[in-house]
Structure formats: structure tokens, C-alpha cells
Amino acid sequence: MSIQDFIDSQVKSNDVVVFMKGTPQFPMCGFSGQVAQIFTLLGTDYKGINVLDSDEMRQGIKAYTNWPTIPQIFVKGEFVGGCDIVREMYQSGELQTLLEEKGIPVMGRASA
Amino acid sequence: MAMEASEIVALIKAGLPDSEVTMRDLAGDGNHWHATVVSESFRGKSRVQQHQMVYAAIGEPMGGVLHALALQTELPKP
Numbered sequence: 001m002s003i004q005d006f007i008d009s010q011v012k013s014n015d016v017v018v019f020m021k022g023t024p025q026f027p028m029c030g031f032s033g034q035v036a037q038i039f040t041l042l043g044t045d046y047k048g049i050n051v052l053d054s055d056e057m058r059q060g061i062k063a064y065t066n067w068p069t070i071p072q073i074f075v076k077g078e079f080v081g082g083c084d085i086v087r088e089m090y091q092s093g094e095l096q097t098l099l100e101e102k103g104i105p106v107m108g109r110a111s112a
Numbered sequence: 113m114a115m116e117a118s119e120i121v122a123l124i125k126a127g128l129p130d131s132e133v134t135m136r137d138l139a140g141d142g143n144h145w146h147a148t149v150v151s152e153s154f155r156g157k158s159r160v161q162q163h164q165m166v167y168a169a170i171g172e173p174m175g176g177v178l179h180a181l182a183l184q185t186e187l188p189k190p
Contacts, residue, residue: 031180067160068167068175084183085159 003060011074015104016046019061020071024048031083032071038090043107044099076102114143115178120170121147127169128153138182146182154187 011017018035022028027036039046051058051070065079073080089095099106117135124133131151138144154162162185167174
């Protein structure tokens with residue numbers, strides 16, 4: 001399987017995927033850490049993929065999205081953006097709304 | 113291998129000539145920047161597309177030499 005196919009299958013088979021430096025428990029960069037913290041605050045499960053595990057992954061994800069930086073966040077197969085966009089969306093409440101619209105549980109915001 | 117704020121601003125303005133760019137040094141080390149980019153050309157574009165326009169303007173250094181650039185894009189205030 002090529003790296004592009006692998007990324008594609010991860011993005012499509014998980015509700016929320018974060019390509020990050022480090023792991024959800026131990027982010028290795030401030031921007032990845034901010035995204036991990038946001039999803040922890042929301043109580044949203046996500047799959048973290050550590051791009052530091054392989055240079056092929058690190059370059060592959062940048063090519064997949066045509067996006068030059070890490071982290072990168074996907075919701076239901078759709079590229080949402082990087083740390084700045086996700087933080088802005090979280091602060092405005094748009095991220096919570098997006099997750100709910102996609103049927104992904106958000107702590108304290110679950111619809112009845 | 114940091115980039116000067118003036119270099120970053122020059123690249124963004126070359127790609128987005130109508131833009132106004134404000135730089136803030138996040139860590140005081142000249143290596144972690146926050147850029148606010150205001151441009152009419154962002155109108156009608158998604159956030160992802162707006163950020164991609166800035167990344168495209170910066171070009172090759174983005175994500176390499178310049179790995180720590182927090183970015184905020186805005187439309188001009190009416």
C-alpha cells in the first residue's frame with residue numbers, strides 16, 4: 001500500500017483523525033499540543049497519527065492535503081485545517097457545531 | 113535558521129499585493145511568529161483556502177525553515 005493510500009484509508013475509516021508531532025498523550029510540539037487539548041476539552045475521541053514515526057508519513061501528509069505544516073485535522077474524511085483554524089473554530093463554537101452536525105459526540109453538547 | 117519578520121511580510125505581500133500583514137513574535141526568540149493577514153482577496157474563500165493562499169505566497173520556506181507560523185486571516189473591516 002502506498003503512503004497516500006494508507007493516509008486515505010485512515011482519514012476515511014476514522015471519524016476524527018489528527019496527524020501530529022508526537023502522540024495525543026505526549027505531543028512533541030506546541031501546535032499539536034493545542035489541538036490535543038481542544039479535543040480533550042471537548043471529550044471527543046480522535047485517532048492521533050505521529051508523523052515523527054516516519055519521514056514518509058511526514059512528507060506524505062503534506063502532499064495529500066497540499067498543506068505545509070503539522071498538525072492537520074480531518075473530520076469524517078474532510079480536511080478541516082491546521083492548529084490555527086481549529087483553535088479559531090473552537091473559540092467561536094463552530095468546531096462543536098461541525099462535530100455535532102457530523103454525528104460525533106461532544107461532551108456536554110450531545111443532542112437529546 | 114529563523115526568518116526575519118520583514119522577510120515573511122515581503123513574501124506574503126508579493127503574493128497578495130493588497131494584504132496588510134501584522135507580525136507578532138510569540139516566544140521572543142525570532143523563531144515563533146504570529147501573522148495576521150488582512151486581504152480583500154480572501155472574500156468568498158474558506159478558511160483552509162485562505163490559509164493556503166498565504167502558504168502559497170510564502171512558498172518553499174513554509175513548513176521547512178519557517179515551521180512555527182501561527183496564522184490568522186481576515187477580511188478588511190468595512
